[in-house]
Amino acid sequence: MSYTIRKRLIIGFSILGAFCVICVFFANSFVEKKLENTLKTLPESVRFNYSALHVNVFQGMLFVENPELELIEGAERRVDLKIILEDFKLTNVSYWEYVVNNTIHLDSVLLNNAQIFYVRSKEKTKDSVQVSSNSKSQGLKKFDKVVKIDNFDLNHATVTLYKGSKDSVFVKSENASIRFNDIYFDDATALEGVPFKYSDYRVLTDSLKFNVGKFETLRLSELEFTKNYWVIRDLKLKTKYSKRELTKFITKERDHFDVEMDSLYIKGPQFGAADKRIYFNTDTITIQKPIMKIYRNKMVADDYSVKPLYSKMLRDLKFDLTLPVLILKDGYIEYEEKVKEGIHAGSISFNDFNATIKNVSNTYTSPTKTELDINTNFFDTAPLHALWTFDVNNEKDEFNFKTEIGLLPVSQLNKFTEHNLNIKLEGQFDEIYANINGNVNRSHVDFSVKYEDMKLQILNKKHQKNKFLSSVANLFLRNDSDKNDDGFITKSGQVERDKTKSVFNFFWLNVKEGLKLVFVGDGII
Secondary structure, three states, X not given: OOHHHHHHHHHHHHHHHHXXXXXXXXXXXHHHHHHHHXXXXXXXXXXXXXOEEEEEOOOOEEEEEOOEEEEEEOOOOEEEEEEEOOEEEEEOOOHHHHHHXXXXXXXXXXXXXXXXXEEEOOXXXXXXXXXXXXXXXXXXXHOOOEEEEEEEEEXXXXXXXXXXXXXXXXXXXXXXXXXXXXXXXXXXXXXXXXXXXXXXXXXXXXXXXXXXXXXXXXXXXXXXXXXXXXXXXXXXXXXXXXXXXXXXXXXXXXXXXXXXXXXXXXXXXXXXXXXXXXEEEOXXXXXXXXXXXXXXEOOOXXXXXXXXXXXXXXXXXXXXXXXXXXXXXXXXXXXXXXXOOOOOOEEEEEEEEEEEEEEEEOOOOOOXXXXXXXXXXXXXXXXXXXXXXXXXOOXXXXXXXXXXXXXEEHHHHHHHHHHHOOEEXXXXXXXXXXXXXXXXXXXXXXXXXXXXXXXXXXXXXXXXXXXXXXXXXXXXXXXXXXXXXXXXXXXXXXXXXXXXXXXXXXXXXXXXXXXXXXXXXXXXX
């Protein structure tokens, strides 16, 4: 190749290169200007500010520094949503797919160090929410393009949700990160419960605080959600006030909660909406080391609202729940009840609490039953096994509850029975069996007890010994004529349910009836 031709080629390519650079520069400037003008035409309900905007058409990149988005509601120009970012980046925008396939395809969307504030306004009525929802759906229907995002990342975000005003924090999460892979959005997915599809996701946060209501707070130290599993660690649900302080804020009796879990593991979670109804399905949920301490002050006025049984509660859920297996491992349960000022609260405790609960669901059909299989130690001494079954679809809320309790020194029970039965016991239970068949209204209990050296004191309302009733009761105890050949005394009774009390009160009434029939006889207490 001659020198002249080589020189001409160099000059030609140089001119072409310079022309391309100029074209890219002007293209970048044109797109930047176009975007800036578009942002200026946003509706008054949307406010978007930023410090700098950069576009690289050749690389398909958009970079926005310090963007700030506000959504404004109402005549008073109230800011309901505010998002502040360190930066916002889109990479590898595919112009070819946009032109040929009417598809907006992005390699990645990256949002760094976000601060998200959302106010859930009390002023929003159901009608306004419905109108907003309908408007949104109509708007989405008009969007005729497909959106694909290979990777969406929100890194190191702080999320704060307010209820009613910025003085009332509803939920707060710190150092949250969210990733979605292979997002797909079109006019069809826009109408689904989750308005886009994805191949995988991951949600991480270091801490989360959730105000459950006026009286309780839920905290957790770590949360991780993926498509295959969800894990929550160091979960704590606690009443905001001390036991004594709580009584100052309530007019009806209410439990004081102190609940902790080492971890909650959900395997195979699936969620969404079908036929306008939300659903949640999973393979198993495992709760490690749940500790539940519940305290109730009975000197506060009773709450006379009707308490449904668990079968009805599941049946009436506002969403479809399918949970084949729920496992509780190495738990502890303590219930305290204070009935009189100046007297310590009576308590019942269950140590080494382990349970396998099957078919926790409102989607199964009869005759599939929910089954609770429980093994624990009663008062840290007596082994206890219980089997509780019911059919969610049975509108009579029929159930069966069987339990067997091993060797138990009855002195362990006195701190509860003295206050609830006005009975003080001495001796030991060798074995206790109870079989309760019941429904929403009443139950039948078969109660069998084998005991040794049992002595009993009947107490009056002042918790003093009633000598006459105690003597009569011990006469019954010393009479072995009711014992079977195997040493058991077996009695049966009927119990009417107090529907203003919980299912556990119902169980207690059955046990109380069995103890009364075995040790005292019908009509004495």
